Amino acid sequence: MHSAQGRAADELLRLQDVHKVYGRSRNAVAALAGVSVGFRRHTFTAVMGPSGSGKSTFLHCAALLDRPTSGSVFLEGQDLTAMNERALTKLRRNRIGFVFQNFNLLPALNVVDNVTLPLRLAGRRPDRRLVNEVIERTGLASRRKHRPGELSGGQQQRVAIARALVTRPVLLFGDEPTGALDTQTALEILGLLREAVDGGEQTAVIVTHDPVAASHADRVVFLVDGQVSAELERPSAEQVATQMTRLGAWARTQRPAGVTPTDAERVG
Known part of the structure; x- marks a missing residue:
């Protein structure tokens, strides 16, 4: 922990020598092979790479949705890999927000209830002023009582972003947050994420395959074969x-023996 505390004061998140291996012995697949990278406060970072580069695994390990095989993940200097599941669950509810490609909304709940769900799960009474503010910021004021089935894909993703922001997290993760949206709607969603960072409250890290989405970020980190290869x-x-294009061509010639395209798709 001391080494993490000695890093730049503005570094919010750091992965230090993170490995993630699926399977055993000859069938083992190294999804992450010693990733060390930090993310400064109030910045927007996109993580990219060819199919099988480890992007999804990276995101899951960074958020401790999946525990690394070895290495450490520090949030505000605290080693998350040393925490038990109960403490991790509490931390994720209070400090981390998530936005996924498939929205993950509950179909029986209206917009307000979907947005406030994380607060209720954490046993916290929703602050009506804050909820209204988040709904306004995400352009949902006229859709408060609508259920997901009555909303467009872009509107559903706005609900997901509002839900992620309502706990005032320090860190916002996105897993292909614009992947299911048309170009114009995707740009609007990226604008909301950019606004969350520029407003000074959030630090955003998203996985994307879209160069246009990545161009909205302050920084792009490229993974190849489970390692940071460029920025x-x-x-x-x-x-x-x-x-x-360069990384894709390189990755096709460097895929380790025994790693099939199916394995690659599984590790992201």
């Missing part, structure tokens, strides 16, 4: 696409 600061979509 870009404030990139254009064209720069991201060029880097991805």
Whole structure:
């Protein structure tokens, strides 16, 4: 923990020598192979890589939805890998927000009830003023009583973002948050994420395959074969696409023996 505390004061999240291995012996697949990377407060980072590079595993380990095989994950200097499941669950409810590609809304609940669900699960009484503020910020004021089935995909993702923001998390994770949306709606959603970071409250880390989405980030981290292979600061979509083309060609020639395309798809 001391080494983490000695890092830059503005670093919110750090993965230190994180490994994640699925399976045993000859059937083992190394989804992450010693990832060390930090994320500064109030920044927006996109994580990209070819199929099988470990993006999804990276996100799950960074959020401790899945425990690393070895290595440490620090949030505000605290080693999350040393915490028990009960403490982790409480931390995730209070400090971390999640936005997924498939929205993960409860179909029987209206917008307000879906947004306030994390607070209720944590045993906290929703602050009506804060709930209203989040719903306004995400453009849902006229949809408060609608259920997910009565909303477009973009509106459902706005609900998911509002739900992620309502606990005032320090860290916001997105797993392909614009993957199921059309181009214009995706840009609107990215604008909301950008606003959450620029407002000074959140730090965002998203996994995406879309160079346009990545170009909205302050920084892009590229993974290949479970390792950080490159980074870009404030990139254009064209720069991201060029880097991805290079990495894709490199990854096809470097895939470890015994790792099949099916294995690669599983580790993200």
